[in-house]
Structures are given as structure tokens and as C-alpha cells.
Amino acid sequence: MGVRNFFDRIEPNFTKGGKYEKLFPIYEMVESFLFTPKTVTTAAPHARSYVDMKRIMTYVVIATIPCIIMGLYNVGLQVNSAYETFPPSGWRAAIISALGIGFDASNPLANFAHGLLYFLPIYITTLVVGGIWEVIFATVRGHEVNEGFLVTSMLFALIMPPSAPLWQVALGISFGVVIGKEVFGGTGKNFLNPALTGRAFLYFAYPANMSGDTIWTPVDGFSGATALSVSSSAGYEQLAAQGMNWMNSFVGTVQGSIGETSALACLIGLCFLLITQIANWRLVVGCMAGMIGFTLLLNAIGSDSNPMFAMPWYWHFVVGGFAFGMVFMVTEPVSASHTNVGRYIYGALIGFMVVMIRVINPAFPEGMMLAILFGNVFAPLIDYFVIQANIKRRAKRHA
DSSP, X not given: OHHHHHHHHHHHHHSTTSTTGGGHHHHHHHHHHHSOOOOOOOSSSOOOOSOOHHHHHHHHXXXXXXXXXXXXXXXHHHHHHHTTTSOOOHHHHHHHHHHTOOOOTTOHHHHHHHHHHHHHHHHHHHHHHHHHHHHHHHHHHTOOOOTHHHHXXXXXXXXXXXXXXXXXXXXXXXXXXXXXXXXXXXXXXXXXXXXXXXXXXHHHHOHHHHSGGGGOOOSXXXXXXXXXXXXXXXXXXXXXXXXXXXHHHHHTOSSSSTTTSOHHHHHHHHHHHHHTTOSOXXXXXXXXXXXXXXXXXXXXHOOSSOGGGGOOHHHHHHSTTHHHIIIIIITOTTTSOOSHHHHHHHHHHHHHHHHHHHHHOTTOSOOHHHHXXXXXXXXXXXXXXXXXXXXXXXHHHHO
């Protein structure tokens, strides 16, 4: 109650005519984070719903918790496993040693602690740099800081490699927020997913740090191959020789970006989003149908020169960022299609594109990021043709 009274007391300083009027977006951002907004509808029409922007964004962040937990554990597991061959080094190893936690890969606490030391700097950098851009644009435009950045910051941090330099993290989130969202008017007006836009910028600007075997180089002298890089060069049958079977790929104890490795964690988040009706199930069904259908076609065609033709659909589901992208990016309501039929088409297009990029384009072992951005571009066009078809059908029925 004391905190609420404090905010009520200082509010006149930030509202119009107040001493700190230009800082109102910062005041509103902190107040909205701590309390339910007190704005009410005062004129007709009255629309009542339990769903608001804050609730949607909060639910999405909650849905990422399984991916965060599994990501922390897996990063620590991979690093501690590497330390069995390479001596511990760096400031993270110094902190772990000082705390007496140790580097035992069979110790969950040691894995979580070590993973946290990789995740926190990336997330804090993302939150601070992206938050500054959000406040700047909100202040210049004179509107509130939108809660949508909480989701963007979390998703961006989870799709980054654990060894990514922090200056690249800052550059990527800046590009994603400014070019992917704010130049189009901010949250709700962007046609590209901001987190993926920033990640795509880093992918093309600094491919050595963002793709292939170099995506996992947190330990000096160690370079672990990701499942997709092994599959594209030698075939998915060789994954077992690298210590990757389907089950540990499904659970997420393999090399990869921080939050993308565990399909199991992604499915837990998907269940939560579907139960709370934040995610639309048609997008998920379309994406899975597109991926499975095109994979079965390629399996039937076969190729002696390209081992990726033989990869089954259930392997496509667990390797790379397919599960994470489908759950948290494909279902993103702003950049996806908004018609029911369009959602099936949009999801199927992404599912088809990710397999095509992975299998047919040898330059990109991972295709989910580019497939989703490709789908974002075509989402308005898909909705346009669906709506026009509905108009023609109703006009014909009326005639």
C-alpha cells in the first residue's frame, strides 16, 4: 500500500504540465510493471475482456520458463563436459571456483550455475540496450513504453549462442527494435518479428559467430558441432557418432543456441499458450503439416548426393530451432496471418520453407529463422487473398 501511495504522490510530476513530463514513459513503464493499469473505459462502446497486452506478454514470458531452465542446465552441462578435456579458464570459471561449486557435469547445481553466468550477461545487455531504444522512441512520440519488449528481449536472448560477444548482442537487439519494429510505428504495427530480425542481422553480418560449428565455442580451444551442421555434411545417421541421439536432441542436451535445444521444453510452453488461448492452434497445425508433408516428399524422392533428403520429419522437429520457432515465433499474433484459413496457409508455408532451406540450400544448415521472416513478409498478402475469396463467395451466394 505504501508503494502504491508513493506512485500516486509523485504521478503529478510526470503527467502533462508536470516537472518531469517528458519522463512519463519511464514512470508509466515502472508503474505498469508493479501494478495493474488503472485506466478504465469511460465512453461507449464498452468492450470487456480478461485479455490485455500486459496479460498476453506475461503469459508468453511464463511459457518461456521451461526453455530458460533447460537452456541454463544445457549450457552448463556442455561447458562442464568440455572442461573434462580443456582446463577451466575465464572469469566465469573463476567465479565458479571461488564459490566452490566445481565443474562436475553430473552435478545439476554446477550446470545451472555455469549456464546462468552465460545467460545473464546476454539477457541484461539485451534488456538494457533494447530498453533504452524503447524509452527513446516512447519519449519522442509521447506514448507509453509497451510491454511487448519484455517478450522480444527474452526471445532474443534465448536464440543467441552462449558464446556471442556482448557488443554483438547489443548491436543485434538495437537493429531488431529500431529497424524491425519502431520504424513501422512500434508494437502491433511491425510486420517482422523483432527478435528474429535482430538475429538475422547478426547472422548475415557476423556469420562466423552465428552459424555452423562456431555457434558453440564457449570454451577456448573447443568447437562443438551442432546437429544440423553434422546432418548437412554427413547425414543424420552420423549424429549418434557425435553423441547425439533423438532422445537427447528432444530433451535438449545437445549443442545449440541457449533456449532452442529442448523440443520438450518448447512443447511444455506450447501447452501453456494453447490452454490460455494466447497461441492460435491453426498456426501450429499448419506449420507441422507443411514440415511433415514436404519432408515425406523429399524422403520419397531421395538423393545420393545430399544426405539431408533422408532426414525424417521427427528429426527435423528436434534439431535446430524448429520447435522453438514454431511455438514462440510462428504463433506471434502481430506478424502472423489474422484469418483462420490464412493461418493454416501461413504455418504451412513456414513448415515447407524451413525444410527446403535446410535440405536444398547448402549455404544455410538452419532454416527456421529465414522461413519465419519469409512468412512474415507474405502474411498480409495471404490474408488479402483469403478475404477477397470470402468476399467473392458471399457475393456469389447473395446473387
